[in-house]
Amino acid sequence: MTRTREGFLCPRCGTAVHAKPETEPKKEKTRNSFDYVYVSENQKDNYAKIARECPKCGNKKAFHWFLGVSGEHAGVRQERTVEHFRCTICSYTWVESS
Numbered sequence: 001m002t003r004t005r006e007g008f009l010c011p012r013c014g015t016a017v018h019a020k021p022e023t024e025p026k027k028e029k030t031r032n033s034f035d036y037v038y039v040s041e042n043q044k045d046n047y048a049k050i051a052r053e054c055p056k057c058g059n060k061k062a063f064h065w066f067l068g069v070s071g072e073h074a075g076v077r078q079e080r081t082v083e084h085f086r087c088t089i090c091s092y093t094w095v096e097s098s
Contacts, residue, residue, distance in 0.1 A: 047086070054087035061088045069097075 002009045007018040047063035054062060062085040070079040086093045 049088065050085075052085055054085075054090065054092055055094060056092040057087060057090045059087050059089040062086060063088060 002011055004016070007016060009016050047065050049061055050064045051060055052062040052064065053060055065084050067082050067084060068079060069082050070077070072078065080097060083096045084093065085096070
């Protein structure tokens with residue numbers, strides 16, 4: 001997003017977001033400052049679709065992704081994989097661990 005007098009402007013699509021004067025962020029000069037920040041609101045495109053029934057609405061398709069969980073109990077290191085699912089219709093999210 002590029003800063004303008006009225007707020008912020010997306011350089012890719014031209015969408016303008018108007019900012020109120022009291023909510024404007026402070027600009028600090030840092031070593032790693034960037035002129036542009038790209039925000040993607042449609043993150044569902046990054047997940048695979050699989051055939052899984054939603055427990056809430058009964059839809060037969062869901063987005064699917066894995067996350068690894070690790071921890072230690074009584075000095076023993078344990079790692080497991082957790083499967084996450086999100087319904088393509090109602091966006092209900094549930095997990096199944098293995």
